[in-house]
Amino acid sequence: MSNSLGKLFTTTSFGESHGELVGVVIDGCPAGLALSEADIQAELDRRKPGTSPASSPRQERDEIRVLSGVFNGHTTGAPICLAVWNRDKDSSQYEKNRFVPWPGHADYTSYVKYGGFADYRGGGRFSGRITAGFVMAGAIARKLLATINIEILTHTVEIGGIKAIARNYDEIRRNAAGNAVHCANPQTAEVMLQAIEKARQEGDSLGGIIETVALGVPAGLGEPVFDTLEGELAKAYFAIPAVKGVEFGAGFAAAGLKGSENNDPFTAREGRVATTSNRAGGVLGGISSGMPLVARIAIKPTPSIAQPQRSINLLDMSPASLETLGRHDPCIVPRAVVVVEAITALTLCDLALIAGRLPRIIT
């Protein structure tokens, strides 16, 4: 296991889906940042299920607790421990299929890696619930980034094959929070919601694509050749369960372009260096260019569906069939939006500290 992310701004994750709690320790947070539990609670609430038809009805009353590192309303420079206790959990159903891995889940690989000792209830460490910790940490990271005028916008650009393209950043800022799927186009959002409802009725699930845009990132973040801006972000995104692909700027589409089409010409804009297009997605040579940082993350459809699955019993290798796992999100993409945003913020904080662009003390 390796549950820490970041070199100077380090997020350590702990907790299980059906254990006592889910939490995170943030080490390296600059001192002096004004911080309250309400700040973090607001982010956590964005991730909450049960608020939209797209989500599972599990009612988690996730109340954030700040357990260390904050004093008199400010961060102290000491490690910040944040936790939410698990409350609405029902572990009874997991025992009987303990040795029959659900397809698409980590049941089998964690069984092998941890010799059958892993907590299998509700996915244990591999549950999406772990991302509550990412979101709590991300709330602090976003506040830090705001002190140097970095803003992150995140929205859903595809669900179940239905694509939405935002026309500009204002549109994302204005619209993405306004619908249950966090889509910048309200009309497309409606269609996506219908597709999700249909999948639910069929006992199936949908995947999608999330785009995150960081505005105000100064040129110079990223530490080539190995700790590149794209590389660090990509690594971090893959910590989100169900992520299967990551691309920046034109991404996979760049593979089909010509150099003359893909190169972004440099220009001067308001006295600063800019490019007239942004197919690079704000990164050149692994270093931020000052243009908007643009990443897209592919999310596979939730493996937990209401249709029977073929599997085997690990004890005797005999074929086994699995019934439905209970009620689950037919599409986790909407809930993953805030997680992607949190992960982006955590990574940018770390790279900004490394590059000397975030002060050690916020004043």
Added chain:
Amino acid sequence: MSNSLGKLFTTTSFGESHGELVGVVIDGCPAGLALSEADIQAELDRRKPGTSPASSPRQERDEIRVLSGVFNGHTTGAPICLAVWNRDKDSSQYEKNRFVPWPGHADYTSYVKYGGFADYRGGGRFSGRITAGFVMAGAIARKLLATINIEILTHTVEIGGIKAIARNYDEIRRNAAGNAVHCANPQTAEVMLQAIEKARQEGDSLGGIIETVALGVPAGLGEPVFDTLEGELAKAYFAIPAVKGVEFGAGFAAAGLKGSENNDPFTAREGRVATTSNRAGGVLGGISSGMPLVARIAIKPTPSIAQPQRSINLLDMSPASLETLGRHDPCIVPRAVVVVEAITALTLCDLALIAGRLPRIIT
């Protein structure tokens, strides 16, 4: 700068395109691996330009030198320093456009990050030439992986929009080395070569997609939640210049599938756990499943083209035009194939050591 990759099997890169040499230090290599300069030279020759119409005519006589860590024909457990001296270099052309960044290159971002002190000749640290070091290190990693029966196959699946799909692993193994673009389908290879030649004539360049498949990876590699198999690989791939996207298994296409389509059912095959499909690409929950590991990497078209580029002069922010940079690869995808393979091997070695699947002494 952060030029080291890996936690227990650590590759540190150094050198510049037009400096004295390009090299690498490998720390943590198990002792006892039989190793000669010829072993590494063979890999390095696979990366050599000038052997195909797809490549630039620059003639690098890359002779590998093993400078430490090998004694009596075996690795000793000490750090292994490998280097190739730069010979065929002509730096004269770079001086005049020192302050006019080429679009798509790292000229501007490195100028900002290193305050104008970076070696700008031939891209300096940001040149594809740096990957010669990755390939040398990868040659050792591949030999190590072979001791535990891991084989890596890498091939070109798209160039300039022309797609090739391998029907099976034997086809890749048999065909990919047999043509200049490393495509598993000889007919498609021909079409790709024609497209490259056309781009060259137009003074343009093409991108593409590379697929790498690791066979024999035991279940259990990868350290969730942050140091996942996908995450570590993705981070490492982004160290290769021009990579803009990474996906595993069904990747971005998974976003358009339903859960019932995307889940890979478990089965028993020759007494071992397997899945009847492999849309997961050999990874579940960030841990290898024992199925073939499949990654695809998107490569943008080379920014270095023979067409004039619009840019600005960084000293006075005035518009500036750039003429051609000289002769360059119209498509670096074929040369990147061996680099992708090397990076895959380096990452798997590190994760195998961490998971306790590679011995500290090879006997």
Added chain:
Amino acid sequence: MSNSLGKLFTTTSFGESHGELVGVVIDGCPAGLALSEADIQAELDRRKPGTSPASSPRQERDEIRVLSGVFNGHTTGAPICLAVWNRDKDSSQYEKNRFVPWPGHADYTSYVKYGGFADYRGGGRFSGRITAGFVMAGAIARKLLATINIEILTHTVEIGGIKAIARNYDEIRRNAAGNAVHCANPQTAEVMLQAIEKARQEGDSLGGIIETVALGVPAGLGEPVFDTLEGELAKAYFAIPAVKGVEFGAGFAAAGLKGSENNDPFTAREGRVATTSNRAGGVLGGISSGMPLVARIAIKPTPSIAQPQRSINLLDMSPASLETLGRHDPCIVPRAVVVVEAITALTLCDLALIAGRLPRIIT
């Protein structure tokens, strides 16, 4: 701040003296270790103050809570979060001298480093109370080491200038737990206790030296040239407040010996390589030799004494006098014994995992 120790077996510390709790997250613990709260509680109780005349009368009811990473009585391979809540705390006295640093404490340096935002109550992050986390983590480490037959013996060899030398390891094992100062010689223990009592009456404090011996350490632990066995241990010991020196084997005394006196001749003992003396303290070239590992740690006298101290007011740089801080341990050496042992165990676990000498799964 950097609150994580270890590369594969990583201990992350959090919490403050007068905050909500003190805790630790252990990442990388092998799965399958039988573990109960009682196991850890027993170690924590060894550190408890108020049980001897050498300690402060503060009554901490340190009840260990295992918050994650343990399931069905065994470690799962997931991060283990352990915590004790702070109960018997009285923070009222710290406010008035907030800007007058106590000599010998971290008040001033933390004020500078964290811009006045650090939690100053009871030393905050710099309190000895933080070591409760080390001890909890160390309890797990010791259980792990026991599975490969490594035993750690720790005892006080000097307090207030009064020296005690153990004649053999049995004596330490038998006697050190039997007296309040953890001295292997019961007679010397009495004299030490009298010295401590005298210091208390004088409102003063005493320092001392602790020796730790690890038996059964296999040859081969330690990763030169930088991550040596001595180096990793030394670094870790300096995380214990008040440590001012660390030595191994003959240590500083070796500086006065001749090579002919200091070299330990090799011999065969019961078919294994041994040395007839152990001035090296079980380490050669930064790697364990298989002989007992012997380290000694110098502890300065507690800065918290009942005598007035000269200082300055940081706000206006004016001279200031500090009265007594309340009741404190006149000698923390006895309580530090269990902490030294914990730190030794944590470091050995990490190095054993790195060297491939601890399995990833305990069966």
Added chain:
Amino acid sequence: MSNSLGKLFTTTSFGESHGELVGVVIDGCPAGLALSEADIQAELDRRKPGTSPASSPRQERDEIRVLSGVFNGHTTGAPICLAVWNRDKDSSQYEKNRFVPWPGHADYTSYVKYGGFADYRGGGRFSGRITAGFVMAGAIARKLLATINIEILTHTVEIGGIKAIARNYDEIRRNAAGNAVHCANPQTAEVMLQAIEKARQEGDSLGGIIETVALGVPAGLGEPVFDTLEGELAKAYFAIPAVKGVEFGAGFAAAGLKGSENNDPFTAREGRVATTSNRAGGVLGGISSGMPLVARIAIKPTPSIAQPQRSINLLDMSPASLETLGRHDPCIVPRAVVVVEAITALTLCDLALIAGRLPRIIT
């Protein structure tokens, strides 16, 4: 093996005593530092043997080569590779005793750790020659520290039991370079030299103690609780062969003081916070206090002596006797002085970067 030191300013060591070369890669060096080979050569020459009666007559013509990372006379921000080629080496004598470990050396432990594959010629990776790399890297670190007015003074305070105490820093600055043993007291230096000459005639060796003092270190370096200033320095010092103990300020002597004696009262001096004494050695709570940083390092007598040694043959465990190893330094303390200084500088650079006290670009 783990041959890298430092988190942001990282020194990676490679090479062997009788291999091709000894070198180092420095990653994270700020761009813009004026640097020539002559700067580094000067430091390397301070380490050169054969210039004093205290040293071995081996004539190494150590000519530094800067292989990367420097361009137009300045550091570029890219990794800096430095190397010296091995020339005056005679490996013939090492073969015959390959399986008979010399007492006090790493022969046996490296044999175990690397399964007999380690390069045994002249100590291989465990030779003091490796420290030539530390010194080259340290030369750069010292230049960096000079840009923020940090000066390091290092001198010999004990050899063969003969002690010298410097009265003040000027004395060290003025005298330590003026004699072959780097002692700040010229009279004591004479006595030390006589003792070394006597040891040489007896075919024996002497150890000693080195003190290093860093002036101008700003308050705030060091990252508690684990990456303390003392801890990071101590870890780094133990990478120097023959180091057996490290202490700061009053060090082991503090164990015998009372709190009332050991506490350093705070005062204001020229408008800045200071202490009237410095028993803390410039560190409080693991963080620099702004007072001079004072460390002392114990060096054991060289194991290589001209007297026969008792050992065993590792192949059959039979007793074996070893004759003299050839001509060696009877006392390596004088040569270690510059190495201690280099290691101090490397560690301070890293901690200064982490604390945000060294700029990323030197202008």
